Amino acid sequence: MDCISCKDHLSPFMDDDLEQTVAEQVREHLSACDDCALALEEIAAVLAACHESDPADASPPNADAMWLRISNVIDADIAEQERRRLAERTPPKRSWNFTFLQLASGFAAVVVISSLLTIVAIRNYLQPTGDDIYTRTKTEQTTIEKLLGRVGLIDSPEAARERQVREQQAAIDYWDQRVALRRSQWDKRTREAFDRNMQVIEQSLVQYRSNLKENPEDEISAEMLDAVMRDKMNLLRDFSDL
Amino acid sequence: MSYWRWSLTAVRQATKAAAVLAAVFLFIGVASVEAQKKFSRMYPGSNNVRIQLINRTGTVTVEGWNRSEISITAILEAPVANLEPQNQSGTIVINLVRDNQGRAEVGNVNFLIRVPVSAMVDIETKIGNLSVSNVSGGLVRARISSEGDITLTNIGSSAVSAENVIGDIFFDGVMQENGNYRFSSMRGNINLRIPFNSSFRLVATAPSTRNISMGPFGTGSLNYMGDGRRVVGKFGEGSATLSVTNQQGSITFLRR
Incomplete structure (x- = not known):
């Protein structure tokens, strides 16, 4: 059977x-x-x-x-x-057989390459291009920042600047309203001094906005615009409690 | 005869006028003295005492002296301000803004403050001149919210900051190793008088005038950037940090 x-x-x-x-x-x-x-x-x-x-x-x-x-x-x-x-x-598939020396060499190569990449990345992040780290302006970007900017994880310098200006303008508007409430109680000398100083600040603001309109990449004007906006906010805040 | 009569009348009239004028001047003087008020107080202090002053309007003069006490003298003009200094665990605090909150009109308050040489000085005013001299404590900070001159003379502090909107800034002193120095104005002249053996990293910016005069310090490794609007670099070893910004004025370095 x-x-x-x-x-x-x-x-x-x-x-x-x-x-x-x-x-x-x-x-x-x-x-x-x-x-x-x-x-x-x-x-x-x-x-x-x-x-x-x-x-x-x-x-x-x-x-x-x-x-x-x-x-x-x-x-x-x-x-x-x-x-x-x-x-x-069916014949068995080929298996990867390495000697200890080969494995050790490969491991060492991976460690060295990753260490070098890490060092380069950290140096680039901490120490941007330029002769002196102190020369770095807020608008300069490290390679990592540029990379993150390209993939959309962080703002571009222009977008960051616009956002910062918007935030500063919001604070300025708040203190401006506070000053408007207090201003009628100031004496003549205080009012004149405030107006004089505000006029000087406004002149600089107009100048830097004009510079940036002509050249959006002008880092010094961008930095100065930020500084003058802060000065304006400080003047308003300081006079709002008089 | 008529000539002598006329002359006598003129002398009498002149005498009367002089008497009236004298009375007017005397009245004005007395009224002025009565309108002012003097404040004077001494505080015991240690070497690392700190004075913190926020004035509304008026001049502030701070002088270092070789005593451990703090002496505060103030001339208060009418309408007389409320002045209530506080000793907060080693820090003498005077805040005329807080003490006179809600008052429409407050007269100038002119301070003369004497502090130990090693004291820390932090003074601020809305309008008026600030002056600090002979101080070598850890901090000298002078800030004017609007207009007024800042004069810092014979300063040896490791952290110095001076800031105003309209007015000159003058610094005369020694830059300490690893110190931090910051001067900022919107419109005025910034003059820095420092020893030639100073060592600092510099960022000096005068965007409108491009008037940055390094004087004898131009021999350092300095770079002019942004069409001359900014000078960046090192002088000496570059141990201290020096930042100078004058939006619409000049920056001048002088050898001490």
């Missing part, structure tokens, strides 16, 4: 539905064939599980359907075994 006919007779064999001679042939084949014996054990295990499960969960007493499922399980099992055989026949 071959494996195929044996497996065809496994179900009736389990149910003692085979003729004595056929059953004897099956029994003889099972004793010699591990695969079919394994299939028999699995069928037995499935049947045992079916017997142990809750009767309510059990499938309807349809013997054909049950045996069809069992047959599917067996077929799947055979297919798995075939896949394993094929896998054993």
Whole structure:
């Protein structure tokens, strides 16, 4: 008896539905064939599980359907075994084998390169281009800042300046209102002094805004505009409590 | 005869006029003295005492002396300001803005303050001149909110700051190693008189006038930037930090 006919007779064999001679042939084949014996054990295990499960969960007493499922399980099992055989026949994939020296060299190279990159990045961040770190203006950017600016994580110098001016203008408007409330109570000398100083500040503001309109990259004018805006805010704040 | 009669009458009239004028001047003088009020007080102090003054209008003069006390003298013009100095654990605090909050009119208050040479001085006023001399404490800060001159003479402090809107700034002193010096004005002249052996890193900016005169200090490694609007660089070892900004005025360095 071959494996195929044996497996065809496994179900009736389990149910003692085979003729004595056929059953004897099956029994003889099972004793010699591990695969079919394994299939028999699995069928037995499935049947045992079916017997142990809750009767309510059990499938309807349809013997054909049950045996069809069992047959599917067996077929799947055979297919798995075939896949394993094929896998054993294919040559093994190439594995990367390194000596300790190679691994150590590679590790050292990674450490050195990453350290150098870190040092360059930190130096670039802390020490921008220019002869002296003290020469750095707010509008100058380090490489990291430029990189972050390009990916949109930080503002460009122009956008940052506009945002800062807006914030300063909001503060100036607040103190301007406070001054407007107090101004009527000042004496003439105070009023004149305030107006005189505010006029000087406004002149500088007009000048720097004009410079930046002509040349938005003018870092000194941008820095001075920021300083004069602060001066204006300080003057308003200082006179708002008189 | 008529000539002598006329002459006698003229002398009498002149005498009367002189008497009236004298009476007027006397009245004005008395009224002026009565309109002023003098404040004077002494405070015991240590070497590292700190004086913090916020004035409204008037002049402030601070002088260092070789005593550990602080002497405060103030002439208060009418309408007389409230003046209530406080000794806050080693810091003498005078805040005329706070003490006269809500008062429409307050007269000038002119201070003369004497402090130990090693005292820290922090003075501020809305309008008026500030003067500090012979002080070598850790800090000298002089700030005028609007207009007035700042004169700092014989200063040896390691942190000096002077700031006004309209007015001159004059600094005469020694720059300490690793010190920090900052001078800022909108319109006026900034003159710095320092020893030739000073050592500092400099950022001097005069954007409108481009008038930055380094004098004998031009031999340092200095760079003119932004079409001459700014001078940046080092003089000597560059240990101290010096920042000078004059928006509409000049910056001049002088050898001490």
